Amino acid sequence: MMVREDLSGILVLDLFGEARIATRPKVPVPVYGERIVDGLRIWDPHRSKLAALLNKSLLAGGLAGFVRDLNLSPGSAVLYLGAATGTTASHVSDLVPDGLVYAVELSPRAIRDLLGLCQGRDNIVPIIEDAFHPERYAPLLEPVDLVYQDLAQRNQAEIANLNVGRYLKPGGALVLMIKARSVDVTADPKEVAKGEVARLEGVEVVSVTDLRPYHQDHWAVVARKRSEVP
Numbered sequence: 001m002m003v004r005e006d007l008s009g010i011l012v013l014d015l016f017g018e019a020r021i022a023t024r025p026k027v028p029v030p031v032y033g034e035r036i037v038d039g040l041r042i043w044d045p046h047r048s049k050l051a052a053l054l055n056k057s058l059l060a061g062g063l064a065g066f067v068r069d070l071n072l073s074p075g076s077a078v079l080y081l082g083a084a085t086g087t088t089a090s091h092v093s094d095l096v097p098d099g100l101v102y103a104v105e106l107s108p109r110a111i112r113d114l115l116g117l118c119q120g121r122d123n124i125v126p127i128i129e130d131a132f133h134p135e136r137y138a139p140l141l142e143p144v145d146l147v148y149q150d151l152a153q154r155n156q157a158e159i160a161n162l163n164v165g166r167y168l169k170p171g172g173a174l175v176l177m178i179k180a181r182s183v184d185v186t187a188d189p190k191e192v193a194k195g196e197v198a199r200l201e202g203v204e205v206v207s208v209t210d211l212r213p214y215h216q217d218h219w220a221v222v223a224r225k226r227s228e229v230p
Ligand SMILES: C[S@@+](CC[C@H](N)C(=O)[O-])C[C@H]1O[C@@H](n2cnc3c(N)ncnc32)[C@H](O)[C@@H]1O
Pocket: 047, 048, 049, 081, 082, 083, 084, 085, 086, 087, 088, 089, 104, 105, 106, 107, 110, 129, 130, 131, 132, 150, 151, 152, 153
């Protein structure tokens, strides 16, 4: 195994001739059954839409640019909406070892596993709340460098707007995973994704990526929050 590149903690490994994305945890313990190689956690693109986006960027030759757009550093703060049991949130936590991941999740079942994950990590703040009501977690939050949203919900753009408006620093990044079938099961998924992108407010869209072959009918939107007009 060889580390080909280290892009702000997003590692590109050469694993038996194949390029794989990985992160470096403080403690090398698997979270969702992922492989650990020489203390590094292999990030599975079939299990995580963010890993799918990273792999697609890598294959397209644009990984360094994408990582620059994310603008993460070890001390960054991330608001993660829809953390579920922590599969992707655990890798994001590896990327910000001196920062914090505010992990919002509504399902009590998922939260149970997420709390287990938090016991072994000191930089995830679990928040049992509805991301549609960001005012409810205001006492727990600081302005963040990245809003990452992965919710199977009808009003995905509206939820992103509410959270970006309130918590994302100007110039900060939004990564929005759009599940077209959650918005409208009957419409053309591509048109649904376009409609959600058009509904985003206060951001400049940097890229929209179809996550096939890893995830069907899912699009990843990367956007940057506009600086406030004086
Ligand atoms: C697709 S899963 C997230 C998977 C996760 N991001 C990962 O990659 O490991 C979507 C999650 O969003 C949660 N969710 C849906 N609506 C929500 C809301 N309004 N507020 C908070 N969480 C919500 C669901 O309970 C579910 O766990």
